[in-house]
Amino acid sequence: MPVFLPTDVLVWLLVAAVAAFAWYSRRRAHLAAPWARVFRSRIAVASAIFLSCFLLVGLLDSLHYRPALPAKDPGAPVAYAVEVRSVLDRVLAPLRTRLEKTYSAPLATRLYQKEQVERADGTLAREFPRLAHGGAHLQDEGDWGADVARRIAAGLAGAALLWGLAVLAGRATLARRWPEVPWGAAAAALGAILALAGPMAALAAGYHVFGTDRVGADVLYQALKSIRTSLVIGTLTTLVLLPLGIAAGIAAGYFRGWVDDAIQYAYTTLNSIPGVLLIAASVLMVQVYVDTNPELFPTSAQRADFRLLALCAILGVLGWTGLARLLRGEALKLAELEYIQAAHAFGVSHARILARHILPNVAHIVIISLVLDFSGFVLAEAVLSYVGVGVDPSTTSFGTMINAARLEMAREPMVWWSLAAAFAFMFALVLAANLFADAVRDGFDPRVRV
């Protein structure tokens, strides 16, 4: 039975909107040309490949359903589990279900804690017990090195095969259609991703690639689940931010007078309040609302989802000021130009001037600030979750992973792998987003062209 969480619906709406915008701008030179410029940069193409891999994981994780329970007798109506799963959970079912007792190191075959174990000869001893799943297929632990090496080799071979197929297919289709795009960079990025993912997948079939956490859950699975949270925060926030920022900024710059004063007052006031504190206060208030209205949120997944959505909304409501300020400045300049004056003289209405003349001419600022903001929101989520005002503690996110890992750092010997996994995935995501944003800025900013 499919479940439509509010964030899922919004994410897919956003995907549809982006697709529609892409289709719309394909035939319009003033919109298509900057994108063509963006995709002529090697860095942009490579980082776009990385980002689309993250996006794929995030989108798979945004299709939720409640699995059907096995029917007790054939005639009974199908019953559904209370738990909400996503398609990604289904794909990664082996990772999700293979739980250990507690911590285990990456690729380990034994637990990280000593336990009372009964030996085969009946004596009791305190030792590190074998894991229930990690390396359980090994008869003799001495084979560990050979087995890992074999799996890595197999993974690499599979990756090479996939890569070869993808490159051939790309050469026949994409490269012929858009010959000016540096496909070499795309192939290299794809190769890098496959070279990492292939061995990881091969190893994950028999081991915990990034170890397990305190309750024995696979860290790689958590890291993959965190991607959706990051993407949701980075993109849905803009859904709230864009209309506010665009409307306020353009109105202030175009109408001037008291409208400008009121809007400037609004954003100076909002800006004056320290961001983290205002977010914290708002999130605390959302928390109070959720706690006092439990009947609105029957399942914990819905509660967590509402909190995620509320966080996006709060970040958006507090974050529009930067965009509004930029757009106000640009609209002030545009309103003085001859073609706007001419439109006035012809008696064109304000609404029409705004929609036909002002909005298309500030679109580049909107797009640039959109992509630039993304990585900021992803980083902010980690800090906010650390402070305790981010996502719901039951939502997997990079912030909650780091927060949990903080206590693990104090253990002796140290548990470092959750932190390492969160670091690696987050760094790759944010770096790709930053590099892509830079390329977009260079492509769209008219000042760079001259």
Add this chain to the structure above:
Amino acid sequence: MFAYIVRRTLYAIPILVGINLITFALFFLVNTPDDVARMQLGVKRVTPEAIEKWKAERGYDKPLLFNARQSGLRAFSDTIFFEKSVKLFALDFGRAEDNRDIANEIRARMGPSLALAVPVFLVGLAVNVTFALGMAFFRATYLDLWGVILCVAMMSISSLFYIIGGQYLISKLWHLVPISGYEGGVDAMKFLVLPVLIGVIGGIGAGSRWYRTLFLEEMGKDYVRTARAKGLAETTVMFRHVLQNAMIPILTGVVVVIPLLFMGSLITESFFGIPGLGSYTIDAIQAQDFAVVRAMVFIGSVLYIAGLLLTDISYTIVDPRVRLN
């Protein structure tokens, strides 16, 4: 110029009033004190009497805006709005959940916050401007390219990782400085070295890149070409002309944060156990102590507005065009 400053100061008053209204709405209208009481007391053992007692202890048992039972001015002053929000203007913050006076607490914690924030600010500024000047000087070479890539990579690392990594390397592995804690006086040094270092390193990426853009923009201007045409050495152009003219955009970003240094740094202070205002705020957020959060929101806003005012004043000093208008 005096009139200018007075005008800017007067302009701050409606903003402060607006902030006060926003925080009031957020803390008392979105969720009523009853909701907050219910959450603080725990959902299970809530009785109406317990809620009334909780509210009475904290002075939340009054009407929100208008007290019909009182007459004259008392009708407005004996309300939650007056007691909790208007009194913030008089720096009367009331008491925290642990019944300590918030104003006293803030005074005591300002010192450690400043001891951390001021060195991070000054050293960070010097380091960032130096790096940015270096990159701008070697612009369009491999040094510049790799510098920018390094900056972007450093920007992409969450500040949490800098702190955790630094604590692990320097305190846990090399045992150079204590991992966290604080003492007053000269002993504070050994506790502050690491957080300051981490604060500076964490800011290099975004900071240097931003200043590099400013310098490059400045270097594209006509007066730089003129200076070069006169036969000045590139170093003279950089230091005598570009650096001085780039001061104006640098000031915009820098002066506004100076008053906010009082607020301390939330994350760093709580990681290193420094008893400043940042960790005070974090503790209040985690304990859901609304009185403290409200006080910190107000102080933060006042300091930000002070920063805006300082920026305006500094413009009149640095940029003669503003002074003469």
